[in-house]
Amino acid sequence: MPDVETVAGETTEQASRKERYFLRFTRSQRVLHAVLFTTFLGLAATGLPLRFSSTPWAVWSAQQVGGFGAIIFFHKLCALILTLAFLIHFKEVMMRGLAHKEKGIFWGPTSMVANWQDAKDLFGHFRWFLGLGPKPQFERYAYWEKFDYWAVFWGMVVIGFSGYAMWFAPFFARFLPGWALNAVLVVHGEEGLLAILFIFSIHFVNTHLRPDSFPMDMVIFTGVESEGEFRSKRRHEYERLAAEGKLESKTAPAPEAWLIKFSRIVGFTAIAIGLVLLVLTLSAMFL
Secondary structure: OOOHHHHHHHHHHHHHHHOOEEEOOOHHHHHHHHHHHHHHHHHHHHHHHHHOOOOHHHHHHHHHHOOHHHHHHHHHHHHHHHHHHHHHHHHHHHHHHHHOOOOOOOOOOOOOOOOHHHHHHHHHHHHHHOOOOOOOOOOOOOHHHHHHHHHHHHHHHHHHHHHHHHHOHHHHOOOOOHHHHHHHHHHHHHHHHHHHHHHHHHHHHHHHOOOOOOOOOOHHHHOEEEHHHHHHHOHHHHHHHHHHOOOHHHEEOOOOHHHHHHHHHHHHHHHHHHHHHHHHHHHHHHO
């Protein structure tokens, strides 16, 4: 007589493979996101010891890699890689929106640009939190996802410019007054702390710790999500594509088992590193 658990496991796997999956993020988008969060972790792990260089854990960290000079080297290396990724993304958006005239890049239900519907969704979400209304349904990007995106975009401009102004101070001193070069040191450190606190608290919670995604939203790693997830998280997009007859064109193969396992290892490792850095940041600021 066959083992009950084996039969049940095979049945579950077969049922999972029969479920339809839909593409949300392309491979290039996932690779770019992987570069983004890897370099950001590197910048945070190297920037915090520089910002709080007098703390015991910062001194210990520097000793492990050969001193603060080595930390500065890795900080600059991560900055260069992240800048390159940002420029690649910016070029892609401009090419799609301006050169190729792709609809929905700068406005509409598929755009990352906030609109009036996002304000109504935010208000509706607060009403739902208080039990005063139904749970709002979303399009391709929810209002908090747009907020996350533009927070990173803004941070890249401010932190990036201030960082390069310190790195290449003699060049920037040709057209910036002395007080501005002093200001960029403060701006870079404070904006960096704000970015760390935001990503490791707000973004992690919004993305992975929500009830419908806990303990981890796998779509940014696998690129696909099941039909049930699609319909539940972004019902308006699902219904719009169905009404336009474009739903079938978005179907994709189910993620392989190895990819799911690998993604969980990478994702949980990133979250663990982020939480450790968050604790170190808060301890250096308030203890």
